[in-house]
Amino acid sequence: MTLLAFDWGFALEKLVLIAIVITVSLVVAMYATYAERKVAGFMQDRLGPNRAGPFGLLQPLADGLKLFFKEEIIPSNSNKFLFILGPCLAMLTAMMTSAVIPWGGKVELGGRMVDLQVADINIGILYIFGVVSLGVYGMMIGGWASNNKYSLMAALRGASQAISYELAMGLSLIALLMLTGSLSLRTITEQQIQGNWWNIVYQPLGFLLFFICALAECNRAPFDLPEAESELNMGYHQEYSSMKLGFFLFSEYINMFISCTIIATLFLGGYDMPFVDEAKLSGIAALIVGLVALFGKTFILIFIFMWIRWTLPRFRYDQLMNLGWKGLIPLALFNMVITGAIVLFTMKAH
Amino acid sequence: MDALTQRAKLVDRRPMNWLEKIYLWEIFKGMGITLKHFFKKKVTIQYPEEKRPFSPVFRGLQVLNRDEEGRERCTACGLCAVACPAEAITMEGAERLPGEEHLYREEKYAAKYEINMLRCIFCGLCEEACPKDAIYLSETFAPANYSRKSFIYGKDDLLIPDPATQPEEYAAAKGLLDKRKNHNPDLTKTNELK
Numbered sequence: 063m064t065l066l067a068f069d070w071g072f073a074l075e076k077l078v079l080i081a082i083v084i085t086v087s088l089v090v091a092m093y094a095t096y097a098e099r100k101v102a103g104f105m106q107d108r109l110g111p112n113r114a115g116p117f118g119l120l121q122p123l124a125d126g127l128k129l130f131f132k133e134e135i136i137p138s139n140s141n142k143f144l145f146i147l148g149p150c151l152a153m154l155t156a157m158m159t160s161a162v163i164p165w166g167g168k169v170e171l172g173g174r175m176v177d178l179q180v181a182d183i184n185i186g187i188l189y190i191f192g193v194v195s196l197g198v199y200g201m202m203i204g205g206w207a208s209n210n211k212y213s214l215m216a217a218l219r220g221a222s223q224a225i226s227y228e229l230a231m232g233l234s235l236i237a238l239l240m241l242t243g244s245l246s247l248r249t250i251t252e253q254q255i256q257g258n259w260w261n262i263v264y265q266p267l268g269f270l271l272f273f274i275c276a277l278a279e280c281n282r283a284p285f286d287l288p289e290a291e292s293e294l295n296m297g298y299h300q301e302y303s304s305m306k307l308g309f310f311l312f313s314e315y316i317n318m319f320i321s322c323t324i325i326a327t328l329f330l331g332g333y334d335m336p337f338v339d340e341a342k343l344s345g346i347a348a349l350i351v352g353l354v355a356l357f358g359k360t361f362i363l364i365f366i367f368m369w370i371r372w373t374l375p376r377f378r379y380d381q382l383m384n385l386g387w388k389g390l391i392p393l394a395l396f397n398m399v400i401t402g403a404i405v406l407f408t409m410k411a412h
Numbered sequence: 413m414d415a416l417t418q419r420a421k422l423v424d425r426r427p428m429n430w431l432e433k434i435y436l437w438e439i440f441k442g443m444g445i446t447l448k449h450f451f452k453k454k455v456t457i458q459y460p461e462e463k464r465p466f467s468p469v470f471r472g473l474q475v476l477n478r479d480e481e482g483r484e485r486c487t488a489c490g491l492c493a494v495a496c497p498a499e500a501i502t503m504e505g506a507e508r509l510p511g512e513e514h515l516y517r518e519e520k521y522a523a524k525y526e527i528n529m530l531r532c533i534f535c536g537l538c539e540e541a542c543p544k545d546a547i548y549l550s551e552t553f554a555p556a557n558y559s560r561k562s563f564i565y566g567k568d569d570l571l572i573p574d575p576a577t578q579p580e581e582y583a584a585a586k587g588l589l590d591k592r593k594n595h596n597p598d599l600t601k602t603n604e605l606k
Contacts, residue, residue, distance in 0.1 A: 372446055
């Protein structure tokens with residue numbers, strides 16, 4: 063009887079939503095590789111890929127196809143199980159984060175309220191932090207199982223970098239959470255829609271710190287030490303070939319997409335279109351406006367990620383650690399104390 | 413000491429001020445530079461569709477010239493082969509028979525004329541050596557090929573199209589020849605000698 067009482071429509075709705083979200087993140091990640099090469103080219107006075115299809119738009123397909131047809135090499139001295147587990151884990155954790163992101167408000171579709179969020183859990187941000195910290199295992203396991211000293215060193219670097227910057231990231235978020243009083247991403251977004259300003263106005267320093275830490279978490283330049291080719295040949299995925307390498311590279315782009323969405327949700331109002339009152343729009347129109355707003359913000363952030371990558375050179379390892387421990391963490395603590403004091407004295411907490 | 417160019421800049425070794433020490437402002441400045449380049453005109457020449465114009469003195473593949481009536485100019489005198497530092501040119505002469513006056517300009521002609529493009533260094537000495545204005549270097553370069561043998565160009569590869577029957581192809585093959593001659597007074601002189 064309990065099985066019959068189960069709301070199958072709900073399960074179907076969530077399954078469809080998960081499928082859409084995963085497809086969208088994959089497609090966005092795919093075209094992020096194309097955008098990356100285009101941006102790199104344009105910033106270096108080149109044209110970037112423009113041969114496959116109009117404007118080179120089929121380039122990501124060609125790249126993916128190439129990766130699939132490459133020879134699959136598993137080093138004979140590697141731990142085979144872990145070697146395969148590494149990229150799978152990287153991909154899995156990259157995809158899992160998208161579950162708590164609110165992609166839009168609730169809409170009525172066919173007589174039921176559809177929530178454009180896979181799971182509105184009340185610990186949304188903690189969940190993201192948990193999954194993101196798991197993400198480092200993909201890199202760690204991949205680097206360790208390769209049985210290559212460069213891969214191992216790169217993996218160690220990646221792990222220490224992730225730990226250092228997660229700390230500053232968490233601290234910068236605490237200040238934001240003091241203002242919002244909620245860990246749910248849905249609540250945080252709705253507060254920003256109802257309030258006059260986005261959280262970036264209340265938390266400019268927090269935004270900056272979070273942004274820098276997000277760069278480091280995604281292993282993006284200038285924090286791409288796990289892939290420092292000049293020191294580590296290729297980094298933690300040196301022994302990987304074929305689509306397993308593709309998974310590692312691809313998960314980086316998915317991570318970038320997801321972290322840009324999270325920044326947009328936390329600090330830039332999520333699916334809140336500026337200067338538009340969503341309450342006055344009908345369900346579907348509000349949904350489309352919301353999606354356009356969220357994706358617009360995300361794509362601008364992705365562009366800024368790439369812009370930074372093609373502007374700044376890589377940090378040295380000690381500079382990276384200095385910045386993380388002596389720069390960002392004290393700043394995040396300072397931000398936290400100031401915010402706490404202001405919240406205490408003005409009781410501006412929601 | 414005088415600088416060779418006016419572009420030398422003295423390195424600023426002052427200690428960093430506060431704004432520079434926090435790096436952020438400098439990073440924004442750097443991002444401004446890359447953004448400027450983002451919107452700049454791209455320098456790429458998209459090769460197969462677009463080609464960079466050659467200089468008039470560019471020395472590419474050799475062409476065996478004809479005169480205005482379409483007769484071959486070469487008399488197989490062998491001066492080009494002698495001048496060739498890479499010994500890339502070989503030829504065999506033959507005597508013009510009665511009735512072939514419309515094919516060959518003078519009594520002797522090259523029955524076989526071969527240039528090994530793998531040996532050729534495109535120095536242009538054959539062009540300078542030729543008393544009959546029969547060989548010159550065009551603005552095309554040797555295309556890629558699969559075998560060594562196909563780089564030995566015979567008369568059928570080298571000879572310019574007949575201006576009487578194929579005027580367009582002739583003009584295309586001739587290319588920048590006239591410009592070259594105006595550019596290079598030596599070549600004009602050899603023309604006059606003829």
